[in-house]
Amino acid sequence: MKVIRSREFKSQRAWGALDICNMNGITTRLHWTDEPYKWHINDGEEVFVVLDGAVEMKYRANGIEQSVILNSGDIFYAQIGTEHVAHPQGEARILVIEKEGSI
Known part of the structure; x- marks a missing residue:
């Protein structure tokens, strides 16, 4: 049993x-950040849930770059190859919920 107060979590980088769990190769992790990630394609599906703050998610669909602002409570689902x-x-x-070992 765990209780995690997500708004209290802060990483040094x-x-x-914070690894929450691994269920049959699917990881659930709580991330803290104040910097962009890098363009990437996961080798599996990804569920990305903004718990606190706002995130501009940029993505390419059919070769066209698009973006959406995700606020607290919003969910972005990336299919394989997104x-x-x-x-x-x-x-x-x-x-973030994704296949173990995804980037």
């Missing part, structure tokens, strides 16, 4: 994570 990058707007806390 951008995209530092190229994307997260740009927090200040500090953000994000719950």
Whole structure:
């Protein structure tokens, strides 16, 4: 049993994570960041939930770059092959559910 107060979590580095659980190869991690990630494509599906703060999620669909602002409570689902990058707007806390070992 765990109780995690996500708004209290802060890492010493951008995209530092607290591992919450691994269920049959699917990880759930809480990330803290104040810096953009990098463009990437996961080798599996990804669920990206903004718990605190705001994040501009940039993604490429059919070769066209698009973006959406995700606020606290918003969810971004990346299918296999979705190229994307997260740009927090200040500090953000994000719950990421994905295949173990994804970047």
